[in-house]
Amino acid sequence: MKKSIGVTLLISTSILVGMGLSTNNVTKLSSQKSMLKSGLTTNDDTPDFFDDFEQYKPKSQGGDFTDLSVNWTNAWFRKDGTFDDNACNNEKFSIEIDPTNPKNKCLYLDTYTTFESFSYLTVKDLMVKDFELTYDFLYIGHESDNTWTGISSRKPIDGRYNGVDNVLTTVHWNGAGDSCKYDAYRSVGTSFTDLDDEDAPSYTMTKNTWYQFKLTAITSKMLNNSGKEVNGTTFTWYINNEKQFETKLTQASANVYGMVSINSCVNKGYYDNFSLTNLDTEPYVPDEGGEEVDNTPVINESLIEGEIGKEIVIEGDFKGQQVTDIKYGDKTLLSKYYSVEGNKITISVDGVNAIGAGTKSVTVITTGGEAIVTIKIVDNTPDPKPEPEPTPEKKGCGGSIIATSAIISTLALAGGLIAIVNKKRKK
Numbered sequence: 001m002k003k004s005i006g007v008t009l010l011i012s013t014s015i016l017v018g019m020g021l022s023t024n025n026v027t028k029l030s031s032q033k034s035m036l037k038s039g040l041t042t043n044d045d046t047p048d049f050f051d052d053f054e055q056y057k058p059k060s061q062g063g064d065f066t067d068l069s070v071n072w073t074n075a076w077f078r079k080d081g082t083f084d085d086n087a088c089n090n091e092k093f094s095i096e097i098d099p100t101n102p103k104n105k106c107l108y109l110d111t112y113t114t115f116e117s118f119s120y121l122t123v124k125d126l127m128v129k130d131f132e133l134t135y136d137f138l139y140i141g142h143e144s145d146n147t148w149t150g151i152s153s154r155k156p157i158d159g160r161y162n163g164v165d166n167v168l169t170t171v172h173w174n175g176a177g178d179s180c181k182y183d184a185y186r187s188v189g190t191s192f193t194d195l196d197d198e199d200a201p202s203y204t205m206t207k208n209t210w211y212q213f214k215l216t217a218i219t220s221k222m223l224n225n226s227g228k229e230v231n232g233t234t235f236t237w238y239i240n241n242e243k244q245f246e247t248k249l250t251q252a253s254a255n256v257y258g259m260v261s262i263n264s265c266v267n268k269g270y271y272d273n274f275s276l277t278n279l280d281t282e283p284y285v286p287d288e289g290g291e292e293v294d295n296t297p298v299i300n301e302s303l304i305e306g307e308i309g310k311e312i313v314i315e316g317d318f319k320g321q322q323v324t325d326i327k328y329g330d331k332t333l334l335s336k337y338y339s340v341e342g343n344k345i346t347i348s349v350d351g352v353n354a355i356g357a358g359t360k361s362v363t364v365i366t367t368g369g370e371a372i373v374t375i376k377i378v379d380n381t382p383d384p385k386p387e388p389e390p391t392p393e394k395k396g397c398g399g400s401i402i403a404t405s406a407i408i409s410t411l412a413l414a415g416g417l418i419a420i421v422n423k424k425r426k427k
Contacts, residue, residue, distance in 0.1 A: 049123050049276040053105050059094040068093070068107075072121045073158060074261075088160075092119035098270065100138065100210065106272040109264040112147070122158050122261040123276065127286075129154070129257045130233075130279040134214045138270035141178075141207035147266045148172030151215050154258035161187060161263055165320075167195075167254055168263070169215055169235055169245075179204045182237045182245035186254060186320050193320070193342045195235075195247045203239055210272075214238040218279070224250035225317050225343055226298060231255050251320030253295050253368065257284040295319045295368025308379040312352050314345040314364065321368035328360045328375075352377060 051071050057063030069077050076088035092111055098104035111119050133151060150170030152161045161168045168185045179202040184195040205211065215237055222232035232250040236243060249255075260276060299316035306312040323340045326333040326347075337351030345364065347355075355362075357379040364371050 047126065048278050049126055049274070051274045052272060053095055053107050056095040056105065058097050058105055060097060063095050065090045065094055068095070068121070069124075071124055073124045074119075074121055075159070078158075088119050088121075092264070093121060096270065098138070098272070099140075100208070104272070106136075106138070106270045107274075108268075108270050109149075109262070110268040111264045112266055112268040117266045118160065118264070120152070120160055120261045120263045122155070122259050123274075126276070127257040127259060127284040128276070128278050128280055129255070129284075130217055130219050131260070132214070132216045132277040132279060133260065133275070134212055135262075135274040136210050136212050136272040138210050138272075139205050139207060140269055141205075146172065148263075149265070149267050149269065150263050152259075152261040152263055153215075153217060154254050154256055155261065156256060156258050158259055158261075161261075165253070166258065166261075167217075167233075167235065167249060169237060170263070171213065171237070171239075173205075173267075174202075184235055184245070184247045184249075186249060186251065195249055201244070203244060212238075212240050214241065219255060222248060222250060226300065251317075253320045295321050295366070297321065297364055297366045297369060297371040299364065299371045299373045301373065303374045303376065306347075306352055306375060306377045308353060308357055308377060308381055309349055310352065311349055312347040312375065312377075314347070314362075314373060316343055316364075316371065318343050318364075318366050319368050321366040323364065323366050325363075325365040327363040327365065328355050 049071075055070075056067045059065070066077075074088040076090065093107065093109050095105055096108040098106050107121075109119060109121075111117050131153070133153075137149070148170045150168060150172075152166040152168050155164055155166040157164055164187070166187050168187055169182065170184070171180045171182050173180045181202055186193040186195055215235065218234050218236075219231055220234065221229055222234075224230045224232070230250055230252065232248055233255060234246060234248050237245040257280075262271065262274070297316060297318045299314060301315075304312060304314060323345065326338060326345070333347070333351055333354065337354060338345055338347045340346075355375070355377060357377050359374060359376045362373050362375045364373065
């Protein structure tokens with residue numbers, strides 16, 4: 001049975017890591033419940049979750065990976081007929097002996113050496129909105145760009161991070177593999193929005209060392225992009241209880257109950273003591289499917305002025321939904337003529353030229369609804385200089401030939417008359 005170590009050990013272990021000293025001889029860090037909301041009372045109807053992987057037999061001892069299906073699920077377990085059947089297959093995860101402690105068992109995820117570079121495991125039969133999640137991660141180190149592990153939450157249905165709505169929070173390593181940074185994204189299907197304005201600071205890591213990762217999701221009142229007070233969520237990442245990263249999310253469509261998953265991409269490492277403390281004040285009610293939200297997009301301005309030959313930017317609150325079409329009149333603007341980044345649409349110069357000069361009613365269509373904006377486009381392109389009037393055409397070779405032919409004909413005719421006269425005189 002693993003021991004529960006409090007804040008004092010968390011801090012001292014962090015100091016050891018900062019000094020570059022090994023912590024392998026220290027019992028792994030584990031979380032304690034903490035009430036992050038003032039006056040919060042835990043509701044018995046909203047369960048917590050904990051898995052230290054001790055109940056499973058390790059692979060080296062003939063353990064069957066399907067035993068994980070008691071507490072975990074993914075597309076491979078469900079055999080849902082999608083590409084994720086392969087992405088999440090049993091080659092990616094197993095129960096192994098802790099390399100630093102032969103008496104301890106843990107989860108091993110390897111998406112670094114296998115064919116498909118991504119895999120995930122979802123906590124089974126648990127829907128939460130606010131939570132505190134901690135887990136231990138043994139960093140074994142490798143060199144690769146875009147290497148990361150992280151957590152997907154607020155998932156209304158189970159699926160990979162770039163296939164379903166979710167909030168993805170990650171820790172990713174640099175190419176040298178000696179430091180990491182946190183980041184956060186909002187995914188609506190395959191469309192991503194970066195929730196971070198600035199990169200988090202780098203955190204130096206020591207190979208073959210256990211670290212505790214912690215993620216909290218707390219709902220509170222905050223202002224959205226339109227200045228309206230809404231229920232938003234603050235996501236915060238910690239390493240060994242030291243705050244690394246914080247980001248806020250105000251899209252109503254993301255403020256829902258959802259599943260929680262471990263993600264791994266081009267990464268390999270050991271996971272243990274996965275502990276989720278549910279901080280919801282009310283339990284998830286399946287029949288309600290979470291909170292009803294209005295996902296209709298909102299555009300900040302009713303009239304946008306533009307100019308032929310220049311880009312046009314449309315800003316608003318798309319409620320975390322994917323932009324699917326832009327229409328003007330009875331025509332649809334080709335997707336190659338515009339780009340979407342967060343709550344901003346940029347129509348390219350070619351797109352503006354395609355819409356054309358004049359006052360147009362433009363409809364922005366998302367997966368949550370549609371919004372109409374009037375766009376007035378003027379054409380300030382200078383008129384081309386008038387071509388000079390052509391000078392009278394001088395007679396060239398053709399005119400001379402015609403004139404000469406006429407003269408020759410006349411002379412020939414005159415010569416013929418003279419000859420006839422002369423003949424008559426000789427007679």
